[in-house]
Amino acid sequence: MTSDKKYAALLRGINVGGNKKVPMAELRTVLEGLGHAGVRTYLQSGNAVFASARTDPDALARELEAAIEAHFGFRVPCLVVEAAYLRAVADACPFPAAELEGRQLHATFFSAQPGAERFAALGGTGFLPEEFRLGDRVVYLYAPDGLGRSKLGEALARPAVVKGFDVTTRNWNTVVKLVELTGPDSP
Missing domain, CATH: 3.30.70.1280 (SP0830-like domains)
Incomplete structure (x- = not known):
């Protein structure tokens, strides 16, 4: 194996x-x-x-x-x-993950790389203090009050953004645990 x-x-x-x-x-x-x-x-x-x-x-x-x-x-x-x-997704996180609670940071995984144009309408300051950043087949979402109350999270899930992709979101605690479970030292 x-x-x-x-x-x-x-x-x-x-x-x-x-x-x-x-x-x-x-x-x-x-x-x-x-x-x-x-x-x-x-x-x-x-x-x-x-x-x-x-x-x-x-x-x-x-x-x-x-x-x-x-x-x-x-x-x-x-x-x-x-x-x-x-591991690359965790390492590339543009937010200070170690300083945040796991419920405040999320990763939405895409089946392929979405174009930045899908996210253009979500830029600016309309969702602050919530923010997002586009990564490699992933969108990082900082939602200080959690995903359940996130207006930006709701907007990122709209068909104009996700149509044509398989997508799923995990909180940062889960991302970290999955990195650990798939790491070289795990059975």
Whole structure:
């Protein structure tokens, strides 16, 4: 398994309000059934890490979506990202993550790089003190009162911004934990 790459699977919209229930033990079984090793889950909101000899994250995501649909009977959008990408996202954070609470900082992951023009209408000072920055297939969002109260977070989720992409958001605590779980020292 030493040549296997580590990945994180980010599932969108499961276990929220009693909808699309995906027990983490069953998700681990689905991932193991696809031949992945070292499968672990984090929280109940659709975060899993695994190792695979395969090297195409998009193909891994489509395969996982199909397996989830076959197992649970509903479609769940999935993003699969490499451990090195997760580390790069954490390292490139334009906000002082160490000084903020995890609920104040979020990363919205995109399936491909969105063009800056999608975000042009959201610039300026209209959302202050909330701010966002565009990164590599990620939007960093600073929302001092949390995502649930964030007007900017709401605007960043509008179809004009996200249409044509699979997207999912994680708070900074989850990003940090996924970096740790996919790191070189993790099993």
